[in-house]
Amino acid sequence: MKEFILIFRHENANGQVSPEQMQQWMQQQKAWVDGIAAQNKFVGGTGLLFDGAKVVDHNKLVTNGPYGDIKETLGGYVIVRAESAEEAAEFAKGTPILEGTGNTVEVREIVTH
Amino acid sequence: MEPRELIPHLFRREYGRIVSVLAGRFGVDHLDAAEDLASETFLTAMETWPYRGIPENPVAWLYTVARNKASNHLQRENLFREKIAGQLLRESTVTEPDIDLSDRNITDHQLQMLFTVCHPSVPQSAQIALALRVLCGFGIDEIAAAFLTNKDTVNKRLHRAKRKLRDHAVQLEVPADARLAPRLESVLRTLYLLFSEGYYSERNDAIVRKELCLEAVRLTYLLLGNPSTDTHASNALLSLMCFHSSRLDARLSDAGEPVLYRDQDTTRWDTALIEKGFYYLQRASQWEVVSKYYLEASIAYWHTVQGDSREKWESVLSLYDALLTVDPTPLAQLNRLYALAKVRGNAAALREAEGLPLHDNHFYHLLLSELTEDTDPTAALESLRAAYRYCGTETERVFIAAKMERLATQLRTR
Structure with a gap:
């Protein structure tokens, strides 16, 4: 069994989404994670916050961000156990994050040793 | 897990x-x-x-x-x-x-916020939008759906409302002394409109409408928690909302079509809400004044009494007479005639109806058709055609068309 990281990329939708919608997405995402955990294939994961985010460039210049050119940015990740990248991609299809058009989930194998 | x-x-x-x-x-x-x-x-x-x-x-x-x-x-x-x-x-x-x-502080601030969003410097439609946003947590798209408008309009409305609050340096407070009465009146009027948007609007789906009604009830309830806003009119308005809300489920068929009061399945009336309505009506009657909300709540109370007793319709009629002296709206005029027909017969109601200047109101023509249905079906059908011409929504058109169809069939088989 290998481990894969599923990386969520989406827009910062703060202010655009209603509290009701957030509660629904949160519950759907939880149901999705619980489903993977029930098969004993959930390793870990977390969301990432936008507030106070910074970008540091090669000149060590620190800016508040990510804004500007970057429309989609890292929103969180989940690590799963799977036989193959294909199986991991099947898991990825279940996250409600993909209901946002333009949002993506990147599937990458993790080097475990 | x-x-x-x-x-x-x-x-x-x-x-x-x-x-x-x-x-x-x-x-x-x-x-x-x-x-x-x-x-x-x-x-x-x-x-x-x-x-x-x-x-x-x-x-x-x-x-x-x-x-x-x-x-x-x-x-x-x-x-x-x-x-x-x-x-x-x-x-x-x-x-x-x-x-x-803490609970206490949250309740206090929500009440203050209610007065802030209903500040007279803010236009009334914006007051409702702002209340839904900052007090009820509705999203922009949810408010747009409630008003059948688009997100841009809602955003602009909210933006302008907030600017007005800034320009007038409105404070977060329950106004004191002489400033309180007119401000409370403005709050009650907005809550009444919010409730009506949910209760009378034929344009929305049932879930949205019910939520608007429940939010209006919740906000009105806030007023009763503070001695200075726990007034006759606040109690009367809450009573009115409870009585009306008790029929929310019975007013729509399973297919989502409107069900007239007399055809409603009374087992679908919410008795807990009727009891609450009665409780707040009694509380309101402790003050020795009578408001428009109190009259409307009393009428709504009689509508929760089942059957067609003489006492019921005579009471409703005299309440409408009183209501018309303080708030002569077309809806009240028409509803009064329904009560009049029950007490003094269709012919008497018809005579009074003819004098009303409501010829472009579809409810007026629906009333005429009801009053003439038994005695003059041809005239009744003519009234339904007029109602069809003047009604504003698809639901109503479907509803009236079905009535026309039934009446036309009756006429043919006569």
């Missing part, structure tokens, strides 16, 4: 509470900041709970996060002010931000 489940609409409910308390701390002119912080609080929950499980006490968790975000915000603000203004604000601002999210 723990089987903990969230109560429905938790985020929406807590949004209104958090925004009210934070706006109390930041000032009404920083309403946007309060809203952003409330949204960010739920975003944090969204990025945490799916992976670590729902916390044992979700509300306390949200309040802790909101409190931290608020105190960070205040520190940033102070830093900013010191830099920009070059002022040494240390003495006045080195205080721990007291963000009090």
Whole structure:
């Protein structure tokens, strides 16, 4: 069994989404994670916050961000156990994050040793 | 995994509470900041709970996060002010931000916020939109759906409303002394309109309408928690809303079509709400005044009494007579004629109906058709055609067309 990281990329939708919608997405995402955990294939994961985010460039210049050119940015990740990248991609299809058009989930194998 | 489940609409409910308390701390002119912080609080929950499980006490968790975000915000603000203004604000601002999210403080601030959003400088339609946003936690798209308009219009309306509040330096407070009465009247009028938007609008789906009604009830209930706003009119309005709400489920068939009062399945009336309506009506009657809301609530009370007793319709008729002297609306005039027909017969009601200047009102023609249905079906059919011409929504058109069809069939088989 290998481990894969599923990386969520989406827009910062703060202010655009209603509290009701957030509660629904949160519950759907939880149901999705619980489903993977029930098969004993959930390793870990977390969301990432936008507030106070910074970008540091090669000149060590620190800016508040990510804004500007970057429309989609890292929103969180989940690590799963799977036989193959294909199986991991099947898991990825279940996250409600993909209901946002333009949002993506990147599937990458993790080097475990 | 723990089987903990969230109560429905938790985020929406807590949004209104958090925004009210934070706006109390930041000032009404920083309403946007309060809203952003409330949204960010739920975003944090969204990025945490799916992976670590729902916390044992979700509300306390949200309040802790909101409190931290608020105190960070205040520190940033102070830093900013010191830099920009070059002022040494240390003495006045080195205080721990007291963000009090106790039940009592939340209720107090929601009541104050209700007065703020219903400030007379804000146009009434914007008052309703702002109340739905900052007190009820509705999203922009949800408000747009409630008003059948688009997001841009709602955003503009909210933006203008907030600017008015800033321009008039409106404070978050329940006005005192002589300022209270007119401001409370304005609050009640807006709550009445919010409720009516849910109750009478034929344009929306049943769920949206019910939610608007329930939010109006919840906000009106806030008024009763404070001695200075627990008045005759507040109780009467709450009573009216309870009586009307008791019939929300019975007013729509399973197919979503309107069901007339006389055809309603009375077992679908909500008896708990009827009891509440009666309780607040009795409370309202302790004051020795009579408001428009009290008359309407009393009429609504009689409509919860089943059957067609003479006492019932005579009472309703005299209540409508009284209502017309304080608030002569076309709807009240027409409803009075229904009561008149019950008491003195269709012919008497018809004679009075002919004098009403409501010829472009489809309810008027529906009434005429009901009054003539038994004695003159041809005239009744003609009235239905007129009603069809003047009605505004698809639901009504379908409803009236079905009546026309039935009557036409009766006429043919006669």
